[in-house]
Amino acid sequence: MLQQNYLPALIYLGIATAIGLALLAIGLIFGRGQKNAAKLSPYECGFEAFEDSRMKFDVRYYLVAILFIIFDLEIAFLFPWAVSLDTVGTFGVLAMGLFLVVLVVGFIYEWKKGALEWD
Amino acid sequence: MIALLQDLLLGFLPEFWADVVITAIQIVMLTIAVILCVAFLTYFERKVIGYMQNRIGPNRVGPRGLLQPFADVIKLLLKEIIVPRRANRFLFLTAPLLSIIPALATWAVIPLFPGFVIADLNAGLLYVLALTSLSVYGVILAGWASNSKYALLGAMRSAAQIVAYEIAMGFALVGVLMAGGSLNLGDIVAAQAGGVSSWFFIWLLPLCLVFFISGVAETNRAPFDVAEGESEIVAGFMVEYSGAAFALFFLAEYANIILIAALTSVLFFGGWESVFAGWNWLDGTWLEFLREPGLFWMVAKMVFFLFCFLWIRATFPRYRYDQIMRLGWKVFIPITIIWIVVEAGMFTLKLGPWSA
Numbered sequence: 379m380l381q382q383n384y385l386p387a388l389i390y391l392g393i394a395t396a397i398g399l400a401l402l403a404i405g406l407i408f409g410r411g412q413k414n415a416a417k418l419s420p421y422e423c424g425f426e427a428f429e430d431s432r433m434k435f436d437v438r439y440y441l442v443a444i445l446f447i448i449f450d451l452e453i454a455f456l457f458p459w460a461v462s463l464d465t466v467g468t469f470g471v472l473a474m475g476l477f478l479v480v481l482v483v484g485f486i487y488e489w490k491k492g493a494l495e496w497d
Numbered sequence: 498m499i500a501l502l503q504d505l506l507l508g509f510l511p512e513f514w515a516d517v518v519i520t521a522i523q524i525v526m527l528t529i530a531v532i533l534c535v536a537f538l539t540y541f542e543r544k545v546i547g548y549m550q551n552r553i554g555p556n557r558v559g560p561r562g563l564l565q566p567f568a569d570v571i572k573l574l575l576k577e578i579i580v581p582r583r584a585n586r587f588l589f590l591t592a593p594l595l596s597i598i599p600a601l602a603t604w605a606v607i608p609l610f611p612g613f614v615i616a617d618l619n620a621g622l623l624y625v626l627a628l629t630s631l632s633v634y635g636v637i638l639a640g641w642a643s644n645s646k647y648a649l650l651g652a653m654r655s656a657a658q659i660v661a662y663e664i665a666m667g668f669a670l671v672g673v674l675m676a677g678g679s680l681n682l683g684d685i686v687a688a689q690a691g692g693v694s695s696w697f698f699i700w701l702l703p704l705c706l707v708f709f710i711s712g713v714a715e716t717n718r719a720p721f722d723v724a725e726g727e728s729e730i731v732a733g734f735m736v737e738y739s740g741a742a743f744a745l746f747f748l749a750e751y752a753n754i755i756l757i758a759a760l761t762s763v764l765f766f767g768g769w770e771s772v773f774a775g776w777n778w779l780d781g782t783w784l785e786f787l788r789e790p791g792l793f794w795m796v797a798k799m800v801f802f803l804f805c806f807l808w809i810r811a812t813f814p815r816y817r818y819d820q821i822m823r824l825g826w827k828v829f830i831p832i833t834i835i836w837i838v839v840e841a842g843m844f845t846l847k848l849g850p851w852s853a
Contacts, residue, residue: 386520386616387605387624393524394601398594398745404574405741411577418582420645420737432644439653442822446660449830450630453667456837457623460674463844471841482834494826496819 535751536566549811576740588642593745596635599628600749610792643737651733661825662711668833669708686768692775698765700849712757720813762798
C-alpha cells in the first residue's frame with residue numbers, strides 16, 4: 379500500500395487545494411453584485427479611510443517573532459531526542475539537561491529584560 | 498470494501514495508479530466527513546451555547562433546526578466576495594486558501610480507528626506541527642492584503658498569539674513524544690493501550706491541560722479571541738472578507754478546532770482505545786464488547802473535547818491581550834519546561850509510562 383510514504387499526504391494537499399479553489403470559484407461565479415465606491419472602501423467604522431493602512435506597528439510583535447524562532451528551533455532539537463529517549467539513556471538525558479539549562483538561562487534573561495511585557 | 502475496490506481497479510489500472518485512486522477516494526471521503534462535522538459543529542455550538550444561556554438556539558430550518566448549517570453554507574457561498582479597492586487582490590484571495598489547505602491536509606496523519614490513516618508517516622507529529630504552523634500565514638496575509646487598519650491590527654495580534662501558544666504546544670508535544678517514543682500518531686495510540694491507567698494524561702496532566710488550552714488559543718476561540726473581538730476590532734483579520742472567502746476562513750477555523758479535539762484524544766486520551774479496555778473481568782460476559790477499541794471511542798472523546806470548547810466559550814469572559822501573552826509566555830512555557838524535566842526524572846527512575 380501507499381500508506382508508508384509521503385505520497386498520500388501530497389495527494390491530500392492537492393485535494394485540499396482543489397476544494398479551496400472550488401469554493402472560491404463558486405463564490406466568485408455565483409456571488410455577483412453591484413460594486414460602488416463606498417462598498418469597496420476599507421472598513422473604518424463609517425469614517426472615510428484616512429492615511430495608508432499599512433502603518434507602523436509595535437516593535438514587540440517583531441520581538442515575539444524572533445523569540446518564537448529561537449524556541450521553535452529548540453523544540454525542533456528536542457523532538458529527535460524525545461523520540462530516541464530509550465536509546466540515548468541517562469547520558470542523553472543529562473546532555474539535553476545541559477542544553478535546556480542554557481536555554482532557560484536565556485529565557486530568564488529575556489524575561490528580566492522585559493521582552494515579555496505587554497502593557 | 499477497499500479490497501473489492503482494489504480488485505475492480507486493478508482490472509484496468511497498474512497497481513500504483515490503483516493505489517493512488519483508492520487513496521484519493523479515501524481522502525475525499527474523509528474530507529467530506531470533516532466538512533460535515535464542521536457544519537454540524539456550528540449547529541452544535543449554537544444549540545449548546547443557546548441552552549447554556551437559557552435560549553433554545555436555531556430551531557426554524559428543518560426539524561429542530563438541523564438544516565440550519567446547510568442554509569448558512571448555501572447563503573455564504575452565494576454571497577458576493579467583496580475585494581476592497583486598495584487591497585492586494587491576489588494575496589487577498591490566496592490568504593483564505595492558505596488557511597484552509599493546512600487545516601484539511603493535517604487530517605492525513607490522524608488515525609481514526611485501528612488500521613485507518615491516510616498517510617502512516619513516521620514523522621506524523623512533525624507533519625502536524627509543520628502544517629498547523631502554516632496557518633499563521635493565512636492570517637497575516639489576510640490582514641496585510643486587506644489594507645484595512647482593523648484587519649492589520651487583528652492579524653498582528655492573532656499572529657503573535659498563535660506563535661506564542663505554538664511554543665507551549667510544541668513543548669507539550671515533546672512531553673508526549675518522550676512518553677510515546679514515536680512520532681507516528683498510530684504508535685502513540687498503541688503506546689497507550691491497556692485501559693485508562695496507561696493513557697498519557699495521567700502522567701502528563703499539566704502538559705495535557707497546556708496542550709488543550711493552547712489549542713483553544715491557537716484557534717482564536719473565546720476566551721482568547723481578542724484577534725476578532727467584536728467589541729474592539731470588529732472581526733480582526735477577517736473584517737474585509739465576505740461570502741465564500743469568509744466561508745473558507747470559517748471552515749478552516751472549525752476544522753482546526755476538530756483537529757485539536759482529535760489530537761488531544763490521540764495524544765493524551767488513548768485515541769481509539771476503549772475507556773473500559775483495562776476491565777479484564779468483563780471477559781466472558783456479554784459486556785465484553787465494551788473493551789473493543791474502535792471509531793466510536795475516538796468520536797466520543799472528540800465530541801467531549803468539542804463540547805469543552807463550547808463550554809469554555811460560554812463560561813469565561815475574554816482575556817485582555819497582555820494577559821494572553823503573559824499566560825502563553827510566562828505561565829505555559831515554564832510549566833511545560835519544568836514538566837519535561839520532571840519527565841526526564843521519571844524516565845531515569847523508570848516510573849509511569851517507562852515502568853515496563
